[in-house]
Amino acid sequence: MKWKTRITEMTKTEFPIIQGAFAIFGKRTFAAPVSEAGGLGIITAHNFQTARAFQKELKKMKELTQKPFGVNFSIAPPGHTRLVPEELLLDYVDIALDEGVKIITTSAYKAAEIGKKVHAKQGCFWFHKCATMKHALAAQRHGADAVTIVGLEGTGFKNPLQNTTLINMTLARKAGITVPLIAAGGIGDARGFLAALAMGADAVCFGTKLMGTTEFPARGNFKQRLVEMDSFNEDFYKKIYHGKLRDSPIASMAVGFIDRIISIKEFIDGVMIEAEKILRAWGFSGDTFTTF
Numbered sequence: 001m002k003w004k005t006r007i008t009e010m011t012k013t014e015f016p017i018i019q020g021a022f023a024i025f026g027k028r029t030f031a032a033p034v035s036e037a038g039g040l041g042i043i044t045a046h047n048f049q050t051a052r053a054f055q056k057e058l059k060k061m062k063e064l065t066q067k068p069f070g071v072n073f074s075i076a077p078p079g080h081t082r083l084v085p086e087e088l089l090l091d092y093v094d095i096a097l098d099e100g101v102k103i104i105t106t107s108a109y110k111a112a113e114i115g116k117k118v119h120a121k122q123g124c125f126w127f128h129k130c131a132t133m134k135h136a137l138a139a140q141r142h143g144a145d146a147v148t149i150v151g152l153e154g155t156g157f158k159n160p161l162q163n164t165t166l167i168n169m170t171l172a173r174k175a176g177i178t179v180p181l182i183a184a185g186g187i188g189d190a191r192g193f194l195a196a197l198a199m200g201a202d203a204v205c206f207g208t209k210l211m212g213t214t215e216f217p218a219r220g221n222f223k224q225r226l227v228e229m230d231s232f233n234e235d236f237y238k239k240i241y242h243g244k245l246r247d248s249p250i251a252s253m254a255v256g257f258i259d260r261i262i263s264i265k266e267f268i269d270g271v272m273i274e275a276e277k278i279l280r281a282w283g284f285s286g287d288t289f290t291t292f
Contacts, residue, residue, distance in 0.1 A: 001272075001276045001286075001288065002287060002288040002289070003015050003290075004288055004289070004290040004291075005180070005197070005202040005203060005290065005292070006202045006292070007146060007180050007182065007202040008203070010145065010180070011068050011070070011102075011103055011125075011203075012068050012102075013035075014038030015038040015272055016197070016203035017034075017038065017039035017193075017268060017271075018070075018148075018182060018203055018204070019034040019039060019040060019042045019205070019207075019210060020042070020205050020207030020208075021042050021074065021107060021129070022042075022207070023046070023047070024047060025218075026042055026043055026044030026047055026072065027043060027044075027047055027057065027217070028060055029064075029217065030210075030215055031043050031061065031069055032064035032065045033213075033264040034069075034210070034264055034268070035065045035067040035069045036065050037264055037268040038067075038268060038272070040068060040070050041061075041065070041069040041070070042070050042071070042072050042105065043058065043061060043069065043070075043071050043072070044074065045071055045072065045073050045089060045092045045096070046073070046089075054092055054095060054096075058071075058099040058101065059099065062099070062100075068102065069103075070103035070104065070105050070127075071092075071096040071103075072104075072107060073089050073093065073104065073105070073106045073107075073111065073114055074106070074108045075089070075106055075108050075109040075110065075114075076109060077108060077109040086109070086110070086111055086114060087113070090113065090117065093114050093117045093118070097118065097121045097124060101124075102123060102124050102125065103124070103125055104124065104125070104126050105126075105128070105148075107128070107129035107130070107148075108129075110138075110142070111126075111128060111142075112142040114126065115128075115142060115143050115144060119143065125145040125146070126145050127145060127146040127147070127182065128142075129147070129148035129205075130149060130150070131149070131158065131159035132149075132163070133163070133171070133172065136175075136177055137175065137176055140176075140178070144179060145179060145180070146179050146181070146182060146203075147177065147179060148181075148183075148184050148205055149165075149169070149172065150162070150165075150205075151163065151164045151166070151167075151183070151184065151185025151186055152164050152240065152241065153185040153186025153252055153253040153254070154184055154207065154208075154252045155207070155240075165183055165184070165185040165186055165187065165196070165199075166199065168185075169181060169183050169196060169200045170200060172200060173200055180202035180203070181200055181201045181202055182201060182203045183196035183204050184204070184207065185252065185254075186252060186253040186254050187204050187206065187209075187254060188206070188209040188254035188255075188257030188258070189209075189271065189274070190270070190274035190278060191274075191278065192257075193271055194275050194278060201291075202291055207252065207254070208252040208253075208254040208258075209254050209258060209267065210264065210267070211223070211226060212255075212260075212261055213262060213263060213264045213267055214261055214264075215263065223261050226255055227260060227261065229255045232256070236253060240253060
């Protein structure tokens with residue numbers, strides 16, 4: 001079955017699947033297998049301390065895959081010291097575009113200047129990831145070609161006014177979002193993937209679930225701890241829904257879908273095969289599934 005959405009039209013990927021932007025781990029050996037499996041692998045720019053190292057990474061990425069991939073720029077909000085201010089990343093944006101990257105994603109804070117640079121290059125697109133509907137609408141006003149809205153079920157950056165993935169996706173159009181939507185937060189299997197598309201998403205961003213793969217570059221017994229985590233444990237509620245236990249190793253609610261460590265290809269193939277089976281069971285008989 002072929003999959004056709006506004007996001008696959010932009011990304012030129014086989015499936016409407018995007019890799020989450022991983023701090024530290026968002027490098028070529030993790031991103032390339034996602035692209036090779038039909039999704040959009042993402043390299044995170046702030047993992048590289050110099051422009052030369054960043055450019056070298058992109059060149060090596062292109063040796064690993066001829067398929068589309070994107071680059072993420074996580075922008076520092078005022079007073080945030082762990083990320084890089086937008087103005088310091090503009091040279092990196094030029095490097096990515098010159099190396100032929102067509103999809104630039106941004107997150108954490110305003111990125112209008114990056115968006116302008118992306119749009120000055122023909123055939124390139126800017127996706128912005130945010131945690132609230134208010135920020136999604138602002139990104140749309142600033143020209144983002146698509147927005148990812150992270151549900152409360154997700155991990156990483158949190159916002160006190162964050163809503164669930166269900167509410168974000170089903171109310172986004174009513175709230176005024178007209179650009180393509182990417183769902184993120186708590187999605188980890190074929191049913192979640194299809195549900196997100198049914199709710200209005202044009203693609204799904206997988207994060208935590210990809211941590212349970214052989215290619216995820218974690219050390220020690222981290223992956224085994226993911227397999228053993230109970231997403232119904234009280235600690236998950238304290239961290240995910242109440243913003244507590246910030247320094248704990250608890251992942252998003254999607255950790256409940258990790259029951260064994262498999263390859264990225266096996267995971268993505270499994271999602272797409274199961275999604276097609278579900279659609280067939282519901283009576284869908286076409287050769288192409290589209291959200292247009």
